[in-house]
Amino acid sequence: MKALLSVYDKTGITDFARDLAALGYDLVSTGGTHRELSDSGLAVQQVADLTGSPEMLGGRVKTLHPRVHGGILARRNLPDDMAELASHGIDTIDLVAVNLYPFRQTISKSGVTLEDALENIDIGGPTMVRAAAKNFPPVIVLVNPGDYPWVIERLRDKDGLSLDQRQGLAAKAFQHVALYDTAVSAYLGRGAESPFTQELTIGLEKLLDLRYGENPHQQAALYALGATSGGLAGARQLHGKELSYNNLLDADGAWTTVADFTEPAVAVIKHTNPCGLAIHEDMAEAYRRAYSGDPVSAYGGIVAFNRPVTAAAAEAMSSIFYEMVIAPDYQPDALKALQKKKNLRLLVVTNEDQARNDGLEVRQISGGLLVQTQDNPREDPATWRTVTQRKPTVHELQDMAFAWKAVKHIKSNAIVLARGQTLLGMGAGQPNRITSVQLAVQAAGEGAQGSILASDAFFPFADGIEAAANAGVTAIVQPGGSIRDQEVIDAADRLGLAMLFTGLRHFRH
Numbered sequence: 432m433k434a435l436l437s438v439y440d441k442t443g444i445t446d447f448a449r450d451l452a453a454l455g456y457d458l459v460s461t462g463g464t465h466r467e468l469s470d471s472g473l474a475v476q477q478v479a480d481l482t483g484s485p486e487m488l489g490g491r492v493k494t495l496h497p498r499v500h501g502g503i504l505a506r507r508n509l510p511d512d513m514a515e516l517a518s519h520g521i522d523t524i525d526l527v528a529v530n531l532y533p534f535r536q537t538i539s540k541s542g543v544t545l546e547d548a549l550e551n552i553d554i555g556g557p558t559m560v561r562a563a564a565k566n567f568p569p570v571i572v573l574v575n576p577g578d579y580p581w582v583i584e585r586l587r588d589k590d591g592l593s594l595d596q597r598q599g600l601a602a603k604a605f606q607h608v609a610l611y612d613t614a615v616s617a618y619l620g621r622g623a624e625s626p627f628t629q630e631l632t633i634g635l636e637k638l639l640d641l642r643y644g645e646n647p648h649q650q651a652a653l654y655a656l657g658a659t660s661g662g663l664a665g666a667r668q669l670h671g672k673e674l675s676y677n678n679l680l681d682a683d684g685a686w687t688t689v690a691d692f693t694e695p696a697v698a699v700i701k702h703t704n705p706c707g708l709a710i711h712e713d714m715a716e717a718y719r720r721a722y723s724g725d726p727v728s729a730y731g732g733i734v735a736f737n738r739p740v741t742a743a744a745a746e747a748m749s750s751i752f753y754e755m756v757i758a759p760d761y762q763p764d765a766l767k768a769l770q771k772k773k774n775l776r777l778l779v780v781t782n783e784d785q786a787r788n789d790g791l792e793v794r795q796i797s798g799g800l801l802v803q804t805q806d807n808p809r810e811d812p813a814t815w816r817t818v819t820q821r822k823p824t825v826h827e828l829q830d831m832a833f834a835w836k837a838v839k840h841i842k843s844n845a846i847v848l849a850r851g852q853t854l855l856g857m858g859a860g861q862p863n864r865i866t867s868v869q870l871a872v873q874a875a876g877e878g879a880q881g882s883i884l885a886s887d888a889f890f891p892f893a894d895g896i897e898a899a900a901n902a903g904v905t906a907i908v909q910p911g912g913s914i915r916d917q918e919v920i921d922a923a924d925r926l927g928l929a930m931l932f933t934g935l936r937h938f939r940h
Contacts, residue, residue, distance in 0.1 A: 434526040435478070435504065436468070437461045437494065437556065439533060440576060445471045447528065447579040454586055456526065461493050462486075462621055464617045494555040503527060503562040507569045527563035528573040530607070535614045549575040552615055556609045567601035568594060626791055626803065633793065638664060642675040656790065661688070663780055666757070669766065671776030676883040678733075678755060678776065685735035686757050686780055688840040692737060694852075697721040699742075701732040704841050708854040710833060715743035720853040722751070733757065740765045798799040806839060808935060815908070815931040818920050823906045823929040827883050831908040831931060834885035839937035845887040846871040846895075848879055848904065855882055865886075868895045872902040879903045887937040889913040893922035900926040909934045 433454040435830075437446050441464065448458055458475040460468055468475040479485050481494040494500075496869050502524035516523065532553040537543060563572035568918040571592060573582060587590045589592040590925045613634035620628065635654035644651035653674070655664045663683045668674065671677065684703035689696045690712060697717040699707035706725035711717035714736060718846065722729055734748065742764035748756070749768065751936045756769060769777055794801045817823070823831060834849040840858040841847065846867040849855055856869030856874030872879050880903035890896060890911045897921055899907065911932030913919065922931045 432525045433457045433459060433522055434528065435459045435494075435499070435503075435524050435712040436475075436528045437464050437478070437558070437559070438528060438530045438576075439556075440530045441467055442576040443579050444468070444528070444576070445473070447576075447583065448473055450583045451586075453580040454583075459524070471829065487668075488807045491554065494559055497521065498525070500562050501561065503559065504566050506566070522836065523569075525569065525682045526565075526573070526676070527559055528554050528579075529560050529563075530561075530574050530576075530612050534611060538614075538618050548618060553611070557611060560604045564601035567597045571597060572600055572604045574604050576767070578603075610636065626804065633801065639674075641679070643678045646752055649676070651680060663757075663778075666778040666780040669761070669777040669779060670770045671755070671772075672774050674776065682735075682755055682757055682778065683735045683841065685733045685755075688837070689735045689737035691836050691840070695738045696736075698735045699729045699732050700735065701723065701725075701728045704857070704859045705837060705854060706857065708837050710852040712811050713743075714738055714741045715747045718744050718747050720851075722747075724854040724856065729753075734818070740769070742768065745769050761898075780871065806937060806939070810835075810935065815933050816911075817929065818911065818916075818932050819923045819928060819930040821927060821929045823883075823925075823931065827906040827929060831885065831906060832885045834883055835908050835933065835937075838885040838887045839939065840888070841939065843887055843938045843940055845937075845939065847885040848882045848902075849885070850874065850882040855879065864890060865892075865894050865898060868898045872898065875902070881905055884909065885909070889916070889936075889937065890919045891915060893919050896922045896928070896930075897926065900928055903930070906930065906935060910934060 432455055434451050436448055437460060438442060438459060444464065445467060452458060452473060458468065458473060459478055459481050460475050461478045465475055465477055478494055480501065482498045484496055486493045498521050501521045502518070505516050505523055507513065507523065509796045532551045535552045535740045537551040538548050540690060552916040555731060560572060571582065573579065582592065583594065593829060609632065629844060632663045633865040637792045638653045638655050641651040641653060643649055653664060663679065663686050681700050681703055685698050685700035688698040688705050693711055694710045695714060696708065696710050697714065698705045699721050707721035707726040709717045709720035711720060718734065730752055733755045734753055736746055737759065739760035739762055740756065740758045742760050745765035745768040753775060755778060756782055757778045759781050769775060791804050792805050797893055803857060812828065830849045834847045837849065838845045838847045838873065841857055844861050844864045844867045846858040846864070847854060848871045855878040856871040858870035861870065875882060882904050883906040884899045886909040886936065889910050891913050894913060896907065907923065908931045911934065918928065
């Protein structure tokens with residue numbers, strides 16, 4: 432029996448090779464793997480000695496040879512295959528342990544060149560993995576060091592590996608190569624005119640199993656887009672219970688909301704929607720203002736900061752039950768205070784991580800996937816168009832810019848009322864816009880007096896404008912674009928409102 436070992440990740444490879452040798456396997460290896468095994472005192476044949484050909488082209492050609500691939504691909508149950516091997520003096524290879532050059536790690540480094548990337552595209556490794564996986568009934572293929580121990584245990588047993596176990600390893604091997612090829616394709620396709628290629632694969636790598644899915648009877652796991660995960664998937668948990676599917680959905684809504692602001696911001700999230708949001712230089716005051724937006728809904732929610740959590744902010748949160756706090760960092764006294772709550776989950780996510788989360792957005796439908804670019808346009812309030820007789824004041828314009836960012840993170844039809852760069856009330860996910868206005872007004876209460884309103888899409892009728900004005904709203908920012916825009920503008924002029932059209936819509940279904 433012969434085993435071919437050629438791994439970049441050498442975790443456990445020496446012990447695995449020693450166990451294989453004890454089971455009667457002859458060992459063959461390449462490059463660094465050969466050196467490691469030889470230095471450990473194992474008898475291991477260099478692949479160049481097996482093939483009779485030296486490594487070529489700076490190591491680009493090592494295992495691409497009939498003595499390797501013939502030995503892997505030969506069908507042991509076909510006499511013609513075995514006779515052909517014998518006629519060429521080729522031995523069978525019965526086990527292949529291979530993992531690949533670190534392409535994703537290489538391209539994630541700053542300053543990486545195209546030449547660096549190309550040299551880290553593995554050719555021989557994937558070819559051996561695919562060959563062994565194709566011929567899995569007689570050939571064992573391993574790509575994950577975590578599989579070494581249980582495979583050895585099965586090989587020690589007189590029954591060996593079952594066909595199902597071999598097939599499972601083959602499936603894992605093909606998935607390993609598919610993930611690798613997806614990373615290469617994505618890298619080489621960067622800068623293409625359109626990201627929507629005729630064929631599209633998405634490479635995911637499991638980070639952890641979750642407590643459950645949206646409901647306890649559903650299973651769930653968290654996967655990363657590639658080896659170096661950004662955004663919430665790259666968060667570190669400092670404290671608290673295990674994460675669930677819903678925790679992460681809400682946490683992503685919280686983090687993406689505050690990460691959208693360059694100013695110090697705090698968001699309180701319930702069911703992915705910001706029910707509280709505020710900007711203030713003092714994190715404790717920003718939290719208090721965010722909490723005031725909807726104290727009832729805040730209970731059991733998630734709080735996100737885009738600046739380190741201060742001790743004063745931790746103290747301000749102490750009397751409220753929250754599921755999770757997310758921030759780029761925590762002051763030592765703040766962390767100590769928050770960790771007194773046994774079940775409170777504390778996550779660290781950096782702004783740099785969020786900045787990398789700018790790829791395609793994917794959502795499943797029955798029988799397929801919807802894919803779109805993310806809703807991150809470059810927007811400048813200076814380009815917004817005043818469509819009413821009255822122009823907004825400086826303070827109204829500041830609140831409009833704040834509310835326009837906030838409304839994009841709320842489910843459509845979305846309405847936000849704000850004043851003093853604080854969210855006072857919102858209406859979300861309603862089948863008509865007037866109901867969202869009514870809900871936002873109800874949540875704001877007396878705070879609606881002197882507030883501004885942001886709408887994620889145009890007003891189809893003037894009724895929403897009239898309801899807002901009756902509640903005390905003084906200015907409105909919305910995309911415009913309705914066939915009844917003039918009717919809406921006329922209503923705003925009649926009621927003395929200032930109104931701006933942004934020209935962009937921010938639906939969030």
